[in-house]
Amino acid sequence: MPELPEVETVKETLKKQILNKKIVDVNIYYSNIIEYPSSDEFKKQIINQTINDIKRRGKWLMFELDDYYLLSHLRMEGRYFLRDKKDEILKHEHVSFVFDNDLELRYLDTRKFGRMHLIKKEEIEKRKPLSELGLEPWDKNLNITYLKGKYKSKKLPIKTVILDQSIIVGIGNIYADEILFLSKINPLKKAYELNDLELNDIIKNTKIILDKAIKSGGTTIRTYESSEGVHGRFQQKLLVHSKENEKCPNCNNTIIKIKVGGRGTYYCENCQK
DNA sequence: GTGACCACCTGGCCGC
DNA sequence: TGCGGCCAGGTGGTCA
Numbered sequence: 001m002p003e004l005p006e007v008e009t010v011k012e013t014l015k016k017q018i019l020n021k022k023i024v025d026v027n028i029y030y031s032n033i034i035e036y037p038s039s040d041e042f043k044k045q046i047i048n049q050t051i052n053d054i055k056r057r058g059k060w061l062m063f064e065l066d067d068y069y070l071l072s073h074l075r076m077e078g079r080y081f082l083r084d085k086k087d088e089i090l091k092h093e094h095v096s097f098v099f100d101n102d103l104e105l106r107y108l109d110t111r112k113f114g115r116m117h118l119i120k121k122e123e124i125e126k127r128k129p130l131s132e133l134g135l136e137p138w139d140k141n142l143n144i145t146y147l148k149g150k151y152k153s154k155k156l157p158i159k160t161v162i163l164d165q166s167i168i169v170g171i172g173n174i175y176a177d178e179i180l181f182l183s184k185i186n187p188l189k190k191a192y193e194l195n196d197l198e199l200n201d202i203i204k205n206t207k208i209i210l211d212k213a214i215k216s217g218g219t220t221i222r223t224y225e226s227s228e229g230v231h232g233r234f235q236q237k238l239l240v241h242s243k244e245n246e247k248c249p250n251c252n253n254t255i256i257k258i259k260v261g262g263r264g265t266y267y268c269e270n271c272q273k
Numbered sequence: 274g275t276g277a278c279c280a281c282c283t284g285g286c287c288g289c
Numbered sequence: 290t291g292c293g294g295c296c297a298g299g300t301g302g303t304c305a
Contacts, residue, residue, distance in 0.1 A: 032282095110284070112283080
């Protein structure tokens, strides 16, 4: 499933493929993908816009157009492919952006969870979803004081709170397990009970894990692969996630799987006390 | 403000 | 073999 490193990989791939392309038409085959505005308005507004840049904020892809930002969240299985106009529309292709050179950017999403917003440039910081996002992992303001302030009222397990995109963006279920393992923190520990050392470890290891994952092209797990069908190599480097009943790479204890906040959670009881 | 729960979705897997 | 039920998971909405 796409988390920050996967989105970063997709962004870089798309930048090589579609920068400066003009959108001359849009086909929407499943309108629920378009969250804002209505699909009719979306279509009307985006036609004749040129893709000038592609950025990322948290897990959101940001296509910078002339007058708008097209925000795209891949959620579980969203993917982009560049196709020829003549290529048949596949079962799970829900939106296609037609360019002026007979190519189309197709959005494919098996589970239809992905969402798109088209927002005027001048409103981008004020409007949802970007207005509600927390700090990037590499933001210089992400420090112990910031996390303490955010966590002080959080009585939920740290595993749940670390996924909260209004605090730190980009961490999903896979990397949350890896960050807590490296930090030697039990996923069930309440967020407000973490001490300065543990908070510092979370900040430090979030950057380490995400940096490594980006360098490896993200993680291909279950059904996800990036655009162009590129498989991420970070899966081979996972330490605990999806390693139920395997040996802990640190102490040889058996890695267990539990549910925390409804999410599958893998950890070592011996290392993460 | 906080936390629990549910809906959105489909394909894969498992048990019967 | 075929069927039904469960599971996976990011996010937003609703309710207590």
